[in-house]
Amino acid sequence: MRVDVVSIFPEYLAPLDLSLIGRARARGMLQLAVHDLRTWTHDVHRTVDDTPYGGGPGMVMRPEPWGEALDALAPAQAPPPRLLVPSPAGARFTQAMAHELAAEEHLLFACGRYEGIDQRVLDHAATRMPVTEVSLGDYVLFGGEVAVLVILESVTRLLPGVLGNAGSLDEESHAHGLLEAPVYTKPPSWRGHDVPEILRSGDHGRIARWRRDEALRRTAERRPDMLAALGDLDRRDRAALE
Numbered sequence: 011m012r013v014d015v016v017s018i019f020p021e022y023l024a025p026l027d028l029s030l031i032g033r034a035r036a037r038g039m040l041q042l043a044v045h046d047l048r049t050w051t052h053d054v055h056r057t058v059d060d061t062p063y064g065g066g067p068g069m070v071m072r073p074e075p076w077g078e079a080l081d082a083l084a085p086a087q088a089p090p091p092r093l094l095v096p097s098p099a100g101a102r103f104t105q106a107m108a109h110e111l112a113a114e115e116h117l118l119f120a121c122g123r124y125e126g127i128d129q130r131v132l133d134h135a136a137t138r139m140p141v142t143e144v145s146l147g148d149y150v151l152f153g154g155e156v157a158v159l160v161i162l163e164s165v166t167r168l169l170p171g172v173l174g175n176a177g178s179l180d181e182e183s184h185a186h187g188l189l190e191a192p193v194y195t196k197p198p199s200w201r202g203h204d205v206p207e208i209l210r211s212g213d214h215g216r217i218a219r220w221r222r223d224e225a226l227r228r229t230a231e232r233r234p235d236m237l238a239a240l241g242d243l244d245r246r247d248r249a250a251l252e
């Protein structure tokens with residue numbers, strides 16, 4: 011997968027060199043480049059923002075540098091990337107969207123700052139490539155950079171070969187519309203708290219059932235919206251919730 015990120019703070023994306031994302035890059039599974047938007051400015055102040063038409067607080071990112079950046083990173087003759095613009099006004103980012111993005115060849119992230127990017131940048135880009143405004147949740151960040159870190163972490167771990175143990179993708183929270191059951195490791199007893207006996211029984215059938223029951227109970231308590239979205243539960247599942 012190829013990923014380009016455009017930002018006025020490229021240093022913000024430095025964590026992408028670390029850990030498993032860094033390893034995926036080093037192994038060539040991920041071609042990632044971070045670009046400074048100011049590369050595409052032409053005045054001495056390298057201006058990227060201006061006051062909003064119609065008045066109001068804050069500044070808006072001017073369209074010209076963005077237009078040139080997108081022309082350079084998504085040239086008309088090449089297959090178009092999917093443009094992602096982090097914004098609190100975007101569609102909510104979910105595990106389902108992470109899977110969708112993991113199937114793309116080329117992602118291009120445009121990180122807005124201030125009050126956002128001039129709308130014409132997105133409207134023009136949409137004539138040439140799919141554009142998705144994406145929100146991490148119902149809160150406001152300074153800019154899109156941290157959202158890009160979050161999105162790329164969730165997407166790259168779904169790429170084939172990036173996770174050492176792909177089985178963990180199957181077990182984890184949100185994989186089956188449920189939160190994950192609690193996990194334990196050694197020692198069996200710690201500060202008066204014991205590992206549930208069943209997990210040490212070696213009975214894989216009963217362990218799987220216990221994990222599903224715990225996942226159901228946790229989800230019912232913490233995320234009733236997820237449980238409702240799951241639809242019909244079988245008799246055994248319903249028993250776990252009684």
Ligand code: ADE
Nearest residue numbers: 096097098145146151157
């Ligand atoms: N930029 C500012 N706030 C954001 C949010 N909640 N999600 C994604 N990008 C943002």
